[in-house]
Each structure stands twice: as C-alpha cells, then as structure tokens.
Amino acid sequence: MANQQELFFEAIKAALPEYQNMAQSIAEVLEVSTNEAYKKIRGSSILNLQQIIKLSDSFRVPFIYKPDQLPTVTFDYLSVDQEIPNMLLYLQDLLKNLKQIQQSKHKHITITTDDIPLFHFFKYPELTCFKLFFWSDSVMNTDVKFDPSGFAAEIIEISKELNQIYLEIPCTEIWSKDTVHGTIEQIRYAFEAGYITKALAEQIIEQVRYCLTDMNMYAISSKKTIDPAHTFNWYNCDVLGSISYLVDFKDSMACYNRFNTFNYLRTEDQPYCKQTKQWMQGLIMKSVSFSGQGKSTGTNTCIMLLPSVINY
Structure with missing residues (x-):
C-alpha cells in the first residue's frame, strides 16, 4: 500500500499547478492539518478508502492498484457519442488536459504519429473545421456537405487556444514518411466525393501549406516560439x-x-509509460533529425507535394 500511496501523491503533484502548495491542498480536501497532510504524503500515515476517493475526485487523479502477479494497465478515455460526436466536448477535454500539462513546472511531450498532430492545425479555422468534419463524417458515414460556417465560434476559439498552449510546451515529434499524406488524401477524397468545393479545397490546401511552413520555422530554430524554453x-x-x-x-x-x-x-501507469519512453527513444536513434539543421528539407519536400493534390 505504501508504494501505491507514494505513486498516487506523485501523480497528484504532477497534476497541480506550480504555484499551488501540495500539502495545503491535500489538507483542505481531507479536512486535516497540514502536518497530517505531510505525513500522508511521506507515507508515515496511511490513506483510508474514503480519503483516496476524496483526493481522486478533487484532483481528477485515479488511484491505481494492481496485484504484482497481474500485468494489467488501466486506461481512461473521454466517452464521445460515436453516432453524433460532440466535437465541442472533445476539444474542451483536450483543453483541460493540455492546460494541466502546461501548468506543470517540468513537462515535455513526445509524439509518434502518422498524421500531422492536430494542435498544428488549430491555428487555421477552415483546416480545423475540415479535420473535425472528416473525423465525425468517418464515424457517422453521412452525406452531409462540409460548411465551415456551420461550426460554432466556440470551437474555433478553443482550437486557437489549444494551438497557443501547445506552442508553449517543449516537445519532440517523430513523424513517419506518410504523415503528411493522410491529410492530403482526406482533402482529395472530400473534393472528389463532392463534400467540398474546388475553392474551399484550395483554401484548405493553402492552410496545410502554411502549417508546414510553420513546422519549417520551428525545425530551423529548434523552438516553437521566441522563448528558448519552448x-x-x-x-x-x-x-x-x-x-x-x-x-x-x-x-x-x-x-x-x-x-x-x-x-x-x-494512462498514468508508470511501468507502461517507461516502456513507451524506451520505445520512443529507440525510434529516435533510428530517425533522421530535421531540427537545428539551418534548413528543413523534410518540410520543403512536403510542401512541394501540395499543388498536385487536386486534379483540376
């Protein structure tokens, strides 16, 4: 129990903003003295079940227990209606998670992906709406036409905030050779299937070009903003x-x-996360770096592909 309690408090610490005092926050939730809260954190005083529930509910951090003989991993997920996906709810959940990461003193995101990370899209309204439309249409399998004006203003506002927060979080991105092709083919399919007009397809393609140009700038300087910490x-x-x-x-x-x-x-299962980190580090050893090279040939090659997406 002591080891699980220690891991539990480490997870709570990671979830707290840097300015928030952990012991005082624990004391307030459990309605105990600060001295007793420190004992709980050190493990000299054991949490009871009711206290674990209170802390989990207050800080939205699960208490994970698994017998040593069972190699199981517990995952959480946002339950979005698969028939009528609520994209606003989806983005609000993303924002909550990203803000929690941003507020931590020490943080770094490593991504492995065969699709351009959605946070880069969120800077561009029509491209954002198209990706959300394509995802929901893939699930719903309907014949609804794509209309960016049909998306709520709040979706655009949250998307831009997500993009800005992501730019301020240090990160490593590992792309595959087909990462850009997925979005390009989605635009091509939507155009050929009649979901979007030629003019709108051209506008979205242009925004993909801008997105890749942003990536080129990040790669050349090895940072996403003028702040060297990003x-x-x-x-x-x-x-x-x-x-x-x-x-x-x-x-x-x-x-x-x-x-x-x-x-x-x-999941916050630490053995699972550790194994994932080791796998990602292995990928980096076998990868080609585009960062800090003075010129990002990878992005320039991707940009050259864009004009041929739509057959006029």
Whole structure:
C-alpha cells in the first residue's frame, strides 16, 4: 500500500499547478492539518478508502492498484457519442488536459504519429473545421456537405487556444514518411466525393501549406516560439506503428494512445509509460533529425507535394 500511496501523491503533484502548495491542498480536501497532510504524503500515515476517493475526485487523479502477479494497465478515455460526436466536448477535454500539462513546472511531450498532430492545425479555422468534419463524417458515414460556417465560434476559439498552449510546451515529434499524406488524401477524397468545393479545397490546401511552413520555422530554430524554453525536436522515422503522446513530468509520466479515428486512451501507469519512453527513444536513434539543421528539407519536400493534390 505504501508504494501505491507514494505513486498516487506523485501523480497528484504532477497534476497541480506550480504555484499551488501540495500539502495545503491535500489538507483542505481531507479536512486535516497540514502536518497530517505531510505525513500522508511521506507515507508515515496511511490513506483510508474514503480519503483516496476524496483526493481522486478533487484532483481528477485515479488511484491505481494492481496485484504484482497481474500485468494489467488501466486506461481512461473521454466517452464521445460515436453516432453524433460532440466535437465541442472533445476539444474542451483536450483543453483541460493540455492546460494541466502546461501548468506543470517540468513537462515535455513526445509524439509518434502518422498524421500531422492536430494542435498544428488549430491555428487555421477552415483546416480545423475540415479535420473535425472528416473525423465525425468517418464515424457517422453521412452525406452531409462540409460548411465551415456551420461550426460554432466556440470551437474555433478553443482550437486557437489549444494551438497557443501547445506552442508553449517543449516537445519532440517523430513523424513517419506518410504523415503528411493522410491529410492530403482526406482533402482529395472530400473534393472528389463532392463534400467540398474546388475553392474551399484550395483554401484548405493553402492552410496545410502554411502549417508546414510553420513546422519549417520551428525545425530551423529548434523552438516553437521566441522563448528558448519552448523547444521543438523533429524527427522522421520510416516505420512507427502507433500514434502515441507521452507526457514526461520528470517525476511521473502519462501516455495517450489514439484510437477510433480521433479519440484517445490515457494512462498514468508508470511501468507502461517507461516502456513507451524506451520505445520512443529507440525510434529516435533510428530517425533522421530535421531540427537545428539551418534548413528543413523534410518540410520543403512536403510542401512541394501540395499543388498536385487536386486534379483540376
């Protein structure tokens, strides 16, 4: 129990903003003295079941227990209606998670992906709406036409906030050779199937071009903003195998695995996260770096592909 309690408090610490005093926060939730809260944190005083529930509910951090003989991993996920996906709810959940990461003193996100990370899209309204439309249409399988004006203003506002927050979080991205092709083929399919007009397809393609130009700038300077703390490391690897986001808080980690087109599974199981980190580090050893090279030929090659997407 002591080891699980220690891991539990490490997870709570990672979830707290840097300015928030952990012992005082624990004391307030459990309605005990600060001295007693410190004992709980050190493990000299054991939490009871009711206290575990209170802490889990207050800080939205699960208490994970598994017998040593059972190699199981517990995942959480946002339950989005698969028949009528609520994209606003989806984005609000993303924002909550990303803000929690941003507020941590020590944080770093490592991504392996065969699709351009959605946070880069969120800077561009029509491209954002198209990706959300394509995802929901893939699930719903309807014949609804794509109309960016049909998306709520709140979706655009949250998307831009997500993009800005992501730019301020140090990260490493590992792309496969087909990462850009997925979005290009989605636009091509939507145009040929009559979901979008030629003019709208051209506008979305142009925004993909802008997005890749942004990537080029991040790669050249190895950072996403003028702040040197907002580091950006970019790699290309021929074979990845999965879309995963690993958040490293120094003292603990969290892993997000994408599934069902746009959804994700989340776990703070440390052995699982450690294994994922080792796998990602192995990929980096076999990858080509685009960062800090003075010129990003990888992005320039991707940009050259864009004019041929739509057959006029």
